[in-house]
Every structure is written in C-alpha cells, then in structure tokens.
Amino acid sequence: MYRNVRVIPKQLLQQLYIEKQWSVRDVADYFQCSVDTIMRRMKAYDIERRPLKKEINMVHVQALYETGKWSLHSLAKRYDVSITTMANRLKEYGLACQQSNKNVS
Numbered sequence: 001m002y003r004n005v006r007v008i009p010k011q012l013l014q015q016l017y018i019e020k021q022w023s024v025r026d027v028a029d030y031f032q033c034s035v036d037t038i039m040r041r042m043k044a045y046d047i048e049r050r051p052l053k054k055e056i057n058m059v060h061v062q063a064l065y066e067t068g069k070w071s072l073h074s075l076a077k078r079y080d081v082s083i084t085t086m087a088n089r090l091k092e093y094g095l096a097c098q099q100s101n102k103n104v105s
Contacts, residue, residue, distance in 0.1 A: 006033045010045045013038070017047065024049075054081055058093045061086075065095060 008031055016022045016030065028038045042049065056079050064070040070078070076086040090096075 006031060006037055008033075008038070008041045010041075010047075013041060013045065014047060017042070021050075054079070054085070056081070056086075056089055058089065061089070062093065062095060065090065 013027065016027050017024070022030070024035050024038050024042075028035045031038070041047075061075055061079070065072075065075060072086055072090070073083055076083045079086065081089075
C-alpha cells in the first residue's frame with residue numbers, strides 16, 4: 001500500500017520558512033501535513049533549520065530588567081519570545097524574576 005505523497009515545492013518551502021520566517025509547524029499547517037513531512041522535505045532540499053534557541057542579548061536585558069523599568073512581559077514582547085522563554089533565560093543568567101505589583105482584575 002502506498003501513501004499519498006504530498007507535493008511541496010522547494011521554492012515555496014524556502015519562501016515560507018526562510019524568507020517569511022514561518023515556523024515549521026506553520027508551514028506544516030499550510031501544506032496540511034505533519035511537521036515530520038516538512039522536516040523530511042527540508043532535509044531532501046538541503047534547507048537548514050534555524051537555531052531553536054533564539055539569540056537574546058542578555059547583558060542588555062539584564063540592564064533593562066534590573067533597573068525595574070522593563071517588566072518580564074515587556075522584555076518578552078521586545079525580543080519576540082514568550083514570557084516563559086524570557087523567564088527561563090533570566091533564570092539561566094542567574095537573575096531572579098521579580099514579582100509584579102500590579103493588581104490583576
């Protein structure tokens with residue numbers, strides 16, 4: 001029994017993943033296939049994965065965070081990462097997350 005082979009043009013895959021910076025999950029959703037299928041096509045087309053860990057200038061983040069002028073949420077938004085990712089990076093860098101004084105309604 002043969003599987004239905006999904007046609008994924010190399011040029012379109014490169015455009016979505018490399019030029020438009022879509023995630024592998026977003027590309028898979030676009031082609032209505034699995035992440036594994038996209039990963040196999042990328043390997044076949046010699047398209048390299050972007051680094052999984054986004055580069056963040058932690059010296060700059062530390063300066064902003066320790067002055068108390070930037071919240072965890074603001075830093076996450078500034079560096080286009082989730083709040084969890086930013087909190088984890090602060091922890092890796094040896095910075096304790098500050099408690100928010102804002103009342104949440």
